[in-house]
Amino acid sequence: MSYQVLARKYRPQSFAEIVGQGHVATTLTNALLHQKVAHAYLFSGPRGVGKTTTARILAKALNCVKGPTPTPCNACDSCLRIAQGQELVDVLEIDAASNRGIEEIRELRENVRYAPARSRYKVYIVDEAHQITHDAFNAFLKTLEEPPEHAVFVLATTEHQKIPATILSRCQLFRFKRVSTDELTKHLEKILTSEKIKAEPEALARLARASGGSVRDSLSLLDQSLAYASGSLTAKQVEMLLGFLPEEFLIGFASALLERKPAGVLEWVRQLVDEGWDIPQFVRDFREFLRQSMVDQLSEGGKERKSEGSGALTPSLPHSFTLSLAGRPISLAETLHMIKVMGQCVDEMRWNDNPRLVLELYSLRLTQPFVDAGELFRRLEALEKGQPGTEAPVSEPLKLHRATAPISSSPAVSGGGPIHSPKISGSPTTTLGMTSTDSAPASMDSLAVSASPDVAVLWKRLITELWKKPTVASHLERAHLKSAAASEWVIGFVDAFALASVQRNQAFLEETVAAVVGRPIRVRLVQQALDRREGEDATVVVMPVSEEKTRAAVQDVRVQKVLDVFKGKIRE
Numbered sequence: 001m002s003y004q005v006l007a008r009k010y011r012p013q014s015f016a017e018i019v020g021q022g023h024v025a026t027t028l029t030n031a032l033l034h035q036k037v038a039h040a041y042l043f044s045g046p047r048g049v050g051k052t053t054t055a056r057i058l059a060k061a062l063n064c065v066k067g068p069t070p071t072p073c074n075a076c077d078s079c080l081r082i083a084q085g086q087e088l089v090d091v092l093e094i095d096a097a098s099n100r101g102i103e104e105i106r107e108l109r110e111n112v113r114y115a116p117a118r119s120r121y122k123v124y125i126v127d128e129a130h131q132i133t134h135d136a137f138n139a140f141l142k143t144l145e146e147p148p149e150h151a152v153f154v155l156a157t158t159e160h161q162k163i164p165a166t167i168l169s170r171c172q173l174f175r176f177k178r179v180s181t182d183e184l185t186k187h188l189e190k191i192l193t194s195e196k197i198k199a200e201p202e203a204l205a206r207l208a209r210a211s212g213g214s215v216r217d218s219l220s221l222l223d224q225s226l227a228y229a230s231g232s233l234t235a236k237q238v239e240m241l242l243g244f245l246p247e248e249f250l251i252g253f254a255s256a257l258l259e260r261k262p263a264g265v266l267e268w269v270r271q272l273v274d275e276g277w278d279i280p281q282f283v284r285d286f287r288e289f290l291r292q293s294m295v296d297q298l299s300e301g302g303k304e305r306k307s308e309g310s311g312a313l314t315p316s317l318p319h320s321f322t323l324s325l326a327g328r329p330i331s332l333a334e335t336l337h338m339i340k341v342m343g344q345c346v347d348e349m350r351w352n353d354n355p356r357l358v359l360e361l362y363s364l365r366l367t368q369p370f371v372d373a374g375e376l377f378r379r380l381e382a383l384e385k386g387q388p389g390t391e392a393p394v395s396e397p398l399k400l401h402r403a404t405a406p407i408s409s410s411p412a413v414s415g416g417g418p419i420h421s422p423k424i425s426g427s428p429t430t431t432l433g434m435t436s437t438d439s440a441p442a443s444m445d446s447l448a449v450s451a452s453p454d455v456a457v458l459w460k461r462l463i464t465e466l467w468k469k470p471t472v473a474s475h476l477e478r479a480h481l482k483s484a485a486a487s488e489w490v491i492g493f494v495d496a497f498a499l500a501s502v503q504r505n506q507a508f509l510e511e512t513v514a515a516v517v518g519r520p521i522r523v524r525l526v527q528q529a530l531d532r533r534e535g536e537d538a539t540v541v542v543m544p545v546s547e548e549k550t551r552a553a554v555q556d557v558r559v560q561k562v563l564d565v566f567k568g569k570i571r572e
């Protein structure tokens, strides 16, 4: 007998068998039980999560000789014909990608009027419904407004925002979700049990993760893996098949970043390139690795606390919550920062044709000491309220260490032997417009205590963040932060062209400022007289709105700090 692909062999035949869409199955089951089936449904969701499958089960449920019933018999003529895709008269599957025009819709409207040939209902399953043209939708609308009693439409789409509102308002909308890794893993396990094939749990988890929440993709990956494996399926085989980086590689790279040694990081990148790994894929994998490690530890932490007796989950975790990455402690804030920077790196690779350079720049950025801007502001506020002791935030050092032993950042994971770090010509960090040394303090604490240039740090971080739009960043680098109050920043430009150019990006700028500072701040851009020589250090002048505030400002610790840092003075 020829091999039948798993997706076909294990296609769900009843609502109960649908994987990961319990909300949809329950609602449809209830509608069938109470005879409240609608005339039009819109199934929206990513590809491969069961939209068409569910539509076919609905068709069976409506037309089964024992129906309409939520549990079709799967034995009668109607059920069998639908299951085998042979019911071509009363259950019509239309691919809107190739039948999208007004002619096809007219034909459909004509066809709808005739009663079903041998069933109770005529069911129209329209795949890729968003592809239907505007005019064709208009024509279709008339049918949806007054559907014949015997007609049920199921529109399936991956992009429901492209369906006209007039159509949407006449459909019952069901959102199909990406299936969670857990559910997918269990599903794969079940299938392998019926196939009498053994597999390492980690192998299945990897397949599930790689399929991005799509049942169909997970099954075709499983098909491929089984063709490749002999006997039982191991995690190693799956890694090789999928072209996954060995996990040691990801851990090693993370470790190099946390050691904050640019040379070590660049060496890892070189090795990635030398071994022929796909760089954009590596960055996506690395980001996912960071995310997964964070999620695992947070949920583990939640459970641990729950079992500690309080009974409820802590509503929010402190920002300084300690995780562990590659065997090193790392704050939640920094983990989030790394994930964000890797996300920006992924974005930039879409249009930059030199992925190696992009990866080098972004990873070097991550070797910089991490400064938690939100934390800085909280401390400033504490100062303002007259709590001079800048107490360290209440951190809750849960013992949350992953089972990974500390791994040296050396790329020679398996090879051993000494590693020759490449001599880097020039300082790579200057490319990023930042200053750094290998021995820079790694933790935010030492930074905040030893230095006071809080606003200066924020300004630097802002410029770094703005490099997502290089033109904005380069103009900002030559601009002056004139004042930095709690609700408004004023930035002065000498160059009118630069001012106009940044004004066009005001929204982006405010967004970035908000991200850096940790709360929304209005940004005012002003033209500034050319009253200073180029290259002179920026002067921050806090400009209060009233005399009263001037007096207050002079006494304000924050203002004094700013003045101190920027050698500024208060102007009336």
Ligand SMILES: [Zn+2]
Pocket: 063, 064, 065, 066, 072, 073, 074, 075, 076, 077, 078, 079, 080
């Ligand atoms: Zn039946």
